[in-house]
Amino acid sequence: MRFRISYYLLNLQVRERIHSYMAKRNKFKAFWKKMRSKYKLSFFNENTLEEVWTFRLSRLGAFLFFSALVIIIFSGAMYLIVGTPLKNYLPGYLKTETRVKIMDNALRIDSLNQAMQLNDAYLKNLTNILTGNVKIDSIRNIKDSLLSFPTDSFLTQSQATTSFMQRYEEEEKYKLNVLNQTIPTDGFIFFAPIKGVIKQKFNPENNHFGIDILAPKRVSVAATLDGTVISAGYTVDYGYVIEIQHSNNFISIYKYNAELLKSIGDKVSGGEVIALTGNGTKDSFPPLVEFQLWHMGQALNPEDYIAF
Numbered sequence: 001m002r003f004r005i006s007y008y009l010l011n012l013q014v015r016e017r018i019h020s021y022m023a024k025r026n027k028f029k030a031f032w033k034k035m036r037s038k039y040k041l042s043f044f045n046e047n048t049l050e051e052v053w054t055f056r057l058s059r060l061g062a063f064l065f066f067s068a069l070v071i072i073i074f075s076g077a078m079y080l081i082v083g084t085p086l087k088n089y090l091p092g093y094l095k096t097e098t099r100v101k102i103m104d105n106a107l108r109i110d111s112l113n114q115a116m117q118l119n120d121a122y123l124k125n126l127t128n129i130l131t132g133n134v135k136i137d138s139i140r141n142i143k144d145s146l147l148s149f150p151t152d153s154f155l156t157q158s159q160a161t162t163s164f165m166q167r168y169e170e171e172e173k174y175k176l177n178v179l180n181q182t183i184p185t186d187g188f189i190f191f192a193p194i195k196g197v198i199k200q201k202f203n204p205e206n207n208h209f210g211i212d213i214l215a216p217k218r219v220s221v222a223a224t225l226d227g228t229v230i231s232a233g234y235t236v237d238y239g240y241v242i243e244i245q246h247s248n249n250f251i252s253i254y255k256y257n258a259e260l261l262k263s264i265g266d267k268v269s270g271g272e273v274i275a276l277t278g279n280g281t282k283d284s285f286p287p288l289v290e291f292q293l294w295h296m297g298q299a300l301n302p303e304d305y306i307a308f
Contacts, residue, residue, distance in 0.1 A: 034219075039059075041055070043101070107187075108243070117235060188248075190225060190305045191222055192222070193222050193223070194213050194215050194220075194222070194289055194291075196213070198212065199214050201303070210253065211303065212294030213288060213308065214287070215287060215289060216277070217258070217278045218276075219276065221273065222270075222273055223270055224244075224291075225246040226269050227244040227246035228265065229274075230243050232260050232262060232263050238256055240253040240260050241254065241257070242254050242257065242260055242274055244274070252292065255288075255289065256288055257276065261274055264273075293305065302304045
């Protein structure tokens with residue numbers, strides 16, 4: 001008796017499973033049949049009721065058609081971005097060589113503009129001289145004033161001039177670069193090492209020989225000029241520090257980095273990534289990078305050369 005009951009229950013469970021499986025299969029067939037059912041779209045002439053154009057398409061065909069259309073549009077957009085010069089207009093894609101050429105062309109345009117202004121002023125003055133717009137009396141007055149200038153004043157020095165020269169010689173006699181106080185930056189294109197908010201400015205009186213720039217974590221730090229890495233390592237006070245020697249005796253220093261991407265002896269280009277930002281030390285202040293710029297042992301204010 002128990003065997004019959006168990007057999008009946010087992011048979012009932014098998015039937016239920018078979019029924020459930022068949023119901024799911026029928027639903028799948030109905031769905032697939034519905035997807036493959038074609039629909040007709042016709043266009044008629046309103047005056048003659050003549051069928052002009054007919055379009056037959058199933059739901060599956062419509063899905064495949066629009067999927068292919070999206071893939072074609074996406075592929076075309078990717079080709080325009082990657083395979084054409086349009087990629088240079090994307091933010092952050094401009095190469096270092098292209099940036100250098102753009103800056104060089106801008107400097108050349110400024111130089112040509114200044115040269116054209118000088119030529120225009122020269123031609124204008126020459127035209128005035130040839131047409132007689134310059135008064136001869138003014139030239140004679142200048143000549144007469146030069147001839148009548150007392151020559152004795154060049155030979156004698158006042159007491160103020162003498163005291164100034166003595167004080168200047170006393171202050172400058174221990175300096176090695178008295179005759180050349182200008183910093184050679186002609187033709188140099190300084191790249192900003194990082195874009196961010198300046199937390200602390202250049203203040204050599206308080207032994208702060210650079211600027212502190214706030215930036216998010218894991219952001220690229222770029223070299224400001226072409227050069228060679230002369231120091232790269234970790235310090236307890238400043239985290240990972242990297243120093244680069246540039247031409248014309250320039251040295252740039254980058255402190256409080258979380259990771260260095262270059263080592264000693266590596267050649268770098270202006271704008272090339274050399275480190276990543278982050279909490280370089282155990283202090284709890286936000287991530288920042290201290291950037292210093294030196295020339296022949298003299299600390300320079302980076303804001304005078306770079307637009308942050």
